[in-house]
Structure formats: C-alpha cells, structure tokens
Amino acid sequence: xxxxxxxxxxxxxxxxxxxxxxxxxxxxxxxxxxxxxxxxxxxxxxxxxxxxxxxxxxxxxxxxxxxxxxxxxxxxxxxxxxxxxxxxxxxxxxxxxxxxxxxxxxxxxxxxxxxxxxxxxxxxxxxxxxxxxxxxxxxxxxxxxxxxxxxxxxxxxxxxxxxxxxxxxxxxxxxxxxxxxxxxxxxxxxxxxxxxxxxxxxxxxxxxxxxxxxxxxxxxxxxxxxxxxxxxxxxxxxxxxxxxxxxxxxxxxxxxxxxxxxxxxxxxxxxxxxxxxxxxxxxxxxxxxxxxxxxxxxxxxxxxxxxxxxxxxxxxxxxxxxxxxxxxxxxxxxxx
Numbered sequence: 001x002x003x004x005x006x007x008x009x010x011x012x013x014x015x016x017x018x019x020x021x022x023x024x025x026x027x028x029x030x031x032x033x034x035x036x037x038x039x040x041x042x043x044x045x046x047x048x049x050x051x052x053x054x055x056x057x058x059x060x061x062x063x064x065x066x067x068x069x070x071x072x073x074x075x076x077x078x079x080x081x082x083x084x085x086x087x088x089x090x091x092x093x094x095x096x097x098x099x100x101x102x103x104x105x106x107x108x109x110x111x112x113x114x115x116x117x118x119x120x121x122x123x124x125x126x127x128x129x130x131x132x133x134x135x136x137x138x139x140x141x142x143x144x145x146x147x148x149x150x151x152x153x154x155x156x157x158x159x160x161x162x163x164x165x166x167x168x169x170x171x172x173x174x175x176x177x178x179x180x181x182x183x184x185x186x187x188x189x190x191x192x193x194x195x196x197x198x199x200x201x202x203x204x205x206x207x208x209x210x211x212x213x214x215x216x217x218x219x220x221x222x223x224x225x226x227x228x229x230x231x232x233x234x235x236x237x238x239x240x241x242x243x244x245x246x247x248x249x250x251x252x253x254x255x256x257x258x259x260x261x262x263x264x265x266x267x268x269x270x271x272x273x274x275x276x277x278x279x280x281x282x283x284x285x286x287x288x289x290x291x292x293x294x295x296x297x298x299x300x301x302x303x304x305x306x307x308x309x310x311x312x313x314x315x316x317x318x319x320x321x322x323x324x325x326x327x328x329x330x331x332x333x334x335x336x
Contacts (some may be wrong), residue, residue, distance in 0.1 A: 019296040022303040023320055026128050027294055032135060035211045035255065037288040040296045042082050042323060049078045049291060049327050080293045082323035084300055085153055087131060089316045123305055127316055136259060139292065139324045141267040151267065154324045157290070158264065158281065161326060162334055163271050170329035172197035176218075176280035178272050178336055185230040187221035191249050194282050194335050201330040205286055207251030213283040215264070219256035222247055252284070272336065282335035289331040293323035 027038050039047060134150070142156035155161060165171035174193045182190070191212065202210070214222070226236050226247070236254075239246045247254040264272070264279040272279070295301075302319040326332065 014302050015299050016297055016301070018301040018303045018318075018320075022124065022128065022318060023294060023296060023301065026131055026135070027292065027296075032132060032292065035213065035285075035287055036139070036290050036292045037327075039080065039291055039293040039323075042080065042293045042295050042321070045083075045321070045323075046079050046081050047293065049080055049325065078325060078327060080291050080323045080325040082293050082295065082321040083153055084319065085322045086317065086319040087127065088318075089127070090311075090313045123316060124303070127303075127318060131318070133259070135292065135322075136257075137263055137267075138322075139290065140257075140260070141263045142324065143267070153322065156267075156324070157283070157326070158336070159267055159271065162283075162332070162336075165329045165332070166334070172199070172333045174282070174333075174335040176282060176335035178280045179275040179278055180280075181278050182217060182221040182280060184228065185225055187218050188225045188230055188236065190218065190280065190282060190335055191222065191236075191254070194284050194333050195249065195252075198284065198333045199330050201328070202284070202286060202333065207248075209287055210252045211285065211287050212249060212252050212254045213257050213260075213281075213285075214254060215260045215279050215281045216256055216258050217261060217278055218280050218282060219247065219254065222254065257281075268336075280335065284333045286327075286331045289327045291323075291325050291327060293321075293325075295321045 027033070027040060032038075137151070138154050138156060140156045141159050142151055142154040143159045144152050144155050145160075146152050162171060162173075166173040174190065174197055176190055191214075194212070222236065223238065223245070224230075226238050237248045239248070260281055261277075261279050264281060265276055268275070268279070298321050300319050300321060302317060304317045305315065307314050
C-alpha cells in the first residue's frame with residue numbers, strides 16, 4: 001500500500017471558494033439542472049418567485065381620450081426559503097485505505113502517482129454524489145413535519161405539496177392504480193391521460209420546455225410499448241444519445257427517475273396507504289417550475305477534510321444553504 005502524507009489530506013474551503021469547489025458541480029453542472037430551476041444567490045434566506053398569468057380580451061376600439069382598463073395583470077407570488085444544512089462523515093483509516101485508495105488504483109492511477117490532491121478529488125466527488133442523491137430525496141419526498149432527520153429539511157412534492165394541490169383542485173391528477181403492475185399499452189395510455197389533463201397554462205409551452213418524470217416501472221413499460229408497437233405508440237419515440245436511451249412523447253422528454261420506486265415505498269405511506277410496490281408515478285411539468293435554491297456567496301458554505309490521529313479516522317464536513325419549492329401549481333399534472 002502506498003504511503004500517504006497525512007498533511008496532504010487536510011483541506012478547508014469556506015465561503016465563495018467552497019461554493020466553487022463543492023457546490024457549483026452539484027447545483028450548476030449536474031443532471032439536477034435539467035429539470036430544476038437553480039436559484040444560486042438567495043440572500044437573507046428567502047426569495048420571491050413570480051408567475052404572470054395570461055391576459056385575455058383586452059383590446060377595444062379607441063374612440064377618444066381617456067384610460068379605460070378592461071384586463072387584470074394577474075401576478076402569482078410564492079417564496080422559496082433556504083435552511084442551513086450540513087453533512088458530516090467519518091471513516092476508519094484502514095477502511096479508507098481499502099476503499100478510497102483502491103478506487104484510485106481502479107481509475108488507472110499508479111501507486112507512485114498517488115497524492116493527497118488526487119484522494120481529495122475522489123472524496124469530493126463521492127460527497128457531491130451523496131448530496132445530489134439526498135437532494136433528489138428531499139425535493140420529491142421531503143417532509144418538514146416528520147421526525148426523520150434525513151427527510152425533514154424541506155417539504156417535497158410527492159409527500160406534501162402535490163397531495164395538497166390535488167385536494168384543492170389546483171393541480172390535475174390521474175389515478176395510475178399504483179400497486180398494480182402496468183400491462184401492454186398501459187404506460188402509453190397513462191401518459192396520454194396525464195397530458196390530456198393539463199391546463200391551458202402548461203399546454204401553451206413548447207414541448208422542449210416541458211419534461212415528464214416517471215418511475216422505472218412506467219418508463220420500462222413505455223419502452224416495451226414503443227418497441228412492441230402498442231396502440232398509440234406512434235406518438236412516442238426512442239432515441240439513443242451518448243449510449244443512453246431517451247424516450248419522448250409528442251416531443252416532451254420522458255425521464256426515468258430510478259430511485260423513486262424505493263423512495264416512494266419508504267416515504268409515501270400516508271399518500272398511498274397499503275401500496276408497497278408498483279408505484280406508477282408520473283409528473284409532467286415545466287423545466288423551470290421546480291426550484292432548488294442556495295446562496296453561493298454565504299459565509300456558511302464549507303467543505304473540509306482532515307485526518308484525526310487520536311481516533312484514526314478520516315473526517316469530512318460540508319455546510320451550505322438549501323431550499324426547494326415550485327413556482328405555480330398550474331404548471332404541473334400528475335399521476336399516482
């Protein structure tokens with residue numbers, strides 16, 4: 001095993017520098033930005049989000065002087081609030097050597113070339129991946145009312161917001177018969193029903209501005225329906241880009257959310273009581289309707305790694321600000 005200078009493994013970034021090193025790849029350069037609007041500079045923990053509704057039938061004949069308003073400019077205002085969050089990990093040094101150093105060697109790095117910088121980069125990447133995974137959990141399955149510390153940082157769509165919006169009649173819902181496996185043609189029919197349920201606001205946007213997020217079960221059945229030529233499959237298409245299969249409905253990208261099924265089984269027991277598998281979840285929305293927020297310039301931003309000799313552990317710590325919300329309920333249609 002190569003020898004490592006412990007002093008090389010201590011690093012401390014704070015403020016804007018921590019943002020550039022740790023947060024930028026998570027919020028700006030990751031797959032999250034494909035279907036989240038990222039607000040990177042939320043000052044004072046809160047920022048307004050505005051949605052201007054359509055204005056209809058405001059034109060009249062001009063018959064003289066004067067001002068005669070006939071239309072209302074309807075501005076919907078919501079706020080996104082950020083919360084201080086932290087992530088801390090500890091790993092026995094022997095385990096650290098057996099995992100991190102092996103990962104470096106498996107990446108083609110020779111023992112003689114190992115340095116603290118390389119090891120830090122591996123750790124940085126792993127910690128960023130862990131944060132991205134939990135952001136997925138929080139945005140869709142968070143619940144501030146629960147005692148579960150993994151979940152109670154922000155309220156999420158499936159667990160809090162969408163059930164409320166559906167009950168209030170503000171977001172349309174299709175019953176997808178979760179708990180029952182989809183059969184031939186069912187995925188196509190399900191997505192057809194979701195798209196048909198959308199209101200005028202969402203329907204007016206171009207297909208490229210929208211995205212359909214689905215569980216793995218829905219995505220796989222849709223893929224089979226397209227492959228087998230199920231009735232109605234001509235509205236769907238499948239492409240391969242960079243060795244990745246991409247599905248579309250009427251030009252709208254259909255994205256497989258691979259973790260949703262497991263997360264739904266764990267966190268949607270109140271929304272779908274008795275359902276333990278076959279979560280047929282579908283979310284159609286505008287790509288800028290879901291908002292993740294942080295403050296890239298906050299002093300709290302931290303990324304640290306160091307070796308603790310007394311405990312013989314390698315420690316990491318990160319801290320930053322996090323918020324999640326949606327812009328407008330009419331820019332979503334769902335099935336569950």
